[in-house]
Amino acid sequence: MTPAAFAARVAGAAIQSFTGETMGTDWSLHAVSAPAGTAAGVQAALDLVVAQMSQWEPDSDLSRFNHAPAGEWHRAPPEFFHVVAAAIDLAKVSGGAFDVAIGEWTERWGFGSAGPVDNLPGVLASPARGEIEIDAATSSIRRSNGAMLDLSGIAKGYGADLAAEWLLSQGVRHFLIEVGGELRGEGIRPDGQPWWVDVEMPPTSSIPSWRIALHDLSVATSGNYRRGLILDDRHYSHSFDPRTGRPIVNGVSSVTVLHRNCMMADGWATALTVLGPEAAIAIADAQGLAASMVVGDREFTSRAWREMLG
Known part of the structure; x- marks a missing residue:
């Protein structure tokens, strides 16, 4: 179908928010011709993610898994298993820059369910820690000693995807959904335009903001200026380097990634933030990722990102 014919099908329709x-x-949703019950359906999809994957909810599947004895296999709900499996694949492809087994470290540094800490955690003798394993045949997961599951680097993006897939199943073809800054756009606006969004730049940067057309596309930004920890008059990033068990110190202010799926945009934005500019752009080029990274007043972009400009 041509863009003109596509637009004609929704021309004159109202955008509901x-x-x-x-x-x-x-979370927010802008949708064309949304049926009754849309808000409740989106909320139910997001509530499911919380019920399964939140480390702050003591009764979530993730929390119960983390507090169960290590070494035991646990059958996981399909959504939970899907996200854990995707995260483990991302860890392999990123060379360990993304790791869901760092829950113990995020707790020690005050970014977990226990809340902020008043003192620097003790230095770990080694960055080595346990692992999260999966069994695809039985949709089961288990953790070894020293491993606690943390899906905070990918769950919001998945929430946007799950809500988007529910909307599509209800016949809602044209919408923009946002969950905590991660966005997925489907179809077009009634005027034939795509869903335009502006990428937030770090407040200390003078680099102009990008405006992106989300037509069947997702965008996620990992910004180290948004969250962090101040101890002994020093700011520590909320982004962890799994190879050291400490907050990153590579000077990266933000990373923005475009991907068809919001979960993968979210996860890759987290991983590239850890890698730093040179390694991040190299792996983004190797993976065909459209990515932009801000380090101070310098911007680094991948080949796929630059090609989208043309």
Whole structure:
């Protein structure tokens, strides 16, 4: 179908807006011709993610898994298993820059369910820690000693995907959904335009913001200026380097990634933040990722990102 014919099908339709709360943040939806019950359906999809994958909810599947004895296999709900499997694949492809087994470290540094800490955690003798394993045949997962599951680097993006897939199943073809800053756009606006969004730049950067057309596309940004920890008059990033067990110190302010799936955009933005500019752009080029990284007042872009500009 041509863009003109596509636009004609929704021309004159109204854009309806919905909002809600989830995962300690807000969600919003702008949709064309949304049926009754749309807000409740989106909220239910996001509530499912919280119920399965939140480390702050003591009764979530993730929390119960983390507090069960190590070494035991646990059958996981399909959504939970899907995200864990995707995260483990991402860890392999990123060379360990993304790792879901760092829950113990995020807790020690005050970014987990226990809340902020008043003192620097003790230095770990070794960055080595346990692993999360999966069994695809039985949709089961298990952890070894020293491993605690943390899906905070990928769950919001998956929440946007799960809500988007529910909307598509209800016949809603044209919408923009946002969950805590991660966005997925499907179809077009009634005026034939795509869903335009502006990428937030770090407040200390003078680099102009990008405006991106989300037509069947997702975008996620990992910004180290948003969250962090101040101890002994020093700011520590909330982004962890799994290879050291400590917050990153590579000077990266933000990373933005475009991907068809919001979960993968979210996860890759987290991984590239850890890698730093040279390694991040190299792996983004190797993976065909459209990515932009801000380090101070310098911007680094991948080949796929530059090709989209043309």
